[in-house]
Amino acid sequence: MGRWEPNARGRLEEAALALYGERGYEQVTVAEIAARAGLTERTFFRHYSDKREVLFAGSSLLREVLVKAVAEAPDGAPPVDVVGAALAAAGAVLEERRELARARQAVIDANPSLQEREVVKLATLATAVTEALRDRGIPEPAASLAAQSGIAVFRVAFERWIRETGQRSLPDLVRESFDELRTLTAT
C-alpha cells in the first residue's frame, strides 16, 4: 500500500462525478479521474475496481443500513412499518449527500446501461430486505410484498427528492410516499 492520502475515496468520487457530468461517462478514463483528484491510478484501484464502481459502491452501505434497521425494529412491528423505518434510515444516509446524489443521477439518466445497473441494484436491495424480514419471522408473501412495494415507494420518493428543488428531506419524502400508498390502496 502507498502512503495515506487524506479522503482519497471521496476525492476520487467527486472527481469522477464532475468529469462524467462534463464529458459523458463513456469518455472518461480512470487516469483522468485520478489526475483530477490529484492522485495516482494506483490509488484509484485501491478504492474502486473500475470507473463504474464509483457510481455503485454506495449500494453495499445502503444494504447494510436497510438490513440492520429491519433487524432492530421493535418486536411485533407490522412489516410495512418495519420496511418504512428501514427505508427512512437509508434515506437519511443519502440525505447527507444530496448534491453528490444529484450529480450521480444525472450521469445515470444519460446512460441506459447505467440505468439498467441501477434497476438491478434496487432489485438486490429488495431481496436483501425480503430476507431480513423473513429472518424476523415474517411469513411469505407478506415479507416479499412489504419489501418489494417498499422499494417501489422508495424509488418514487427518491425520484421526487432528486427532481424537486423543495426543502423536503428524503426520509420525509419516503414517509410521505408511504402514506400516499396507504391512501391509494385504501380506496
Next chain:
Amino acid sequence: MGRWEPNARGRLEEAALALYGERGYEQVTVAEIAARAGLTERTFFRHYSDKREVLFAGSSLLREVLVKAVAEAPDGAPPVDVVGAALAAAGAVLEERRELARARQAVIDANPSLQEREVVKLATLATAVTEALRDRGIPEPAASLAAQSGIAVFRVAFERWIRETGQRSLPDLVRESFDELRTLTAT
C-alpha cells in the same frame, strides 16, 4: 422470405427452452435450436434476433396488454384498481402458457445475466404503466406509486404462480396479492 413454416415461432421457442433446460443457456447455439425445431437458422433469424430474445420477446405483448387495459379502464376508477385489472389481464396472457413460463423461469433462475435482464424488463413495464396512468390524467406521485407497487405485487404473484403446484391461476394470485398488500398497508 422462405416458405411458410407452420408455427415456426412457437416451435423455435419450445426447442430453445428444452435445450436451455437440458444443457444450460450459455452452451446452446442458434444452429442447435433451429435443428431441434426442424427449421433452418435462417428461419430462426426471421423470428428472433438472437438466442436471448427467445426468452424476452413476450415482454412487448405484455406491455401492450397492460397499456391497453389501463387505457380502457372505466372513467374515474381508482388508480390501484386500474393497475390491478391491467395486471390481472397480463396474468391471463401468461396463464395460457404456464408450462412454458415455468421452463423459461428455470432458465432465468440459473443465469445471473438473464435475471438482470428480467429485472430490467419489469422496470420497463412499470414505466409503461406509469405513462398509461398519466395519460388517463392520474397525477404524480399517484401514477408512479400505483404502477411501481403494482409491478412489485405482480412480481410476488408471479413467483408464487411459478413455484406453487396449486391450481390458483395467475390472475387470481395477482388479485389475492393485491388484497394482501391492502391488508399490510392498512395495519
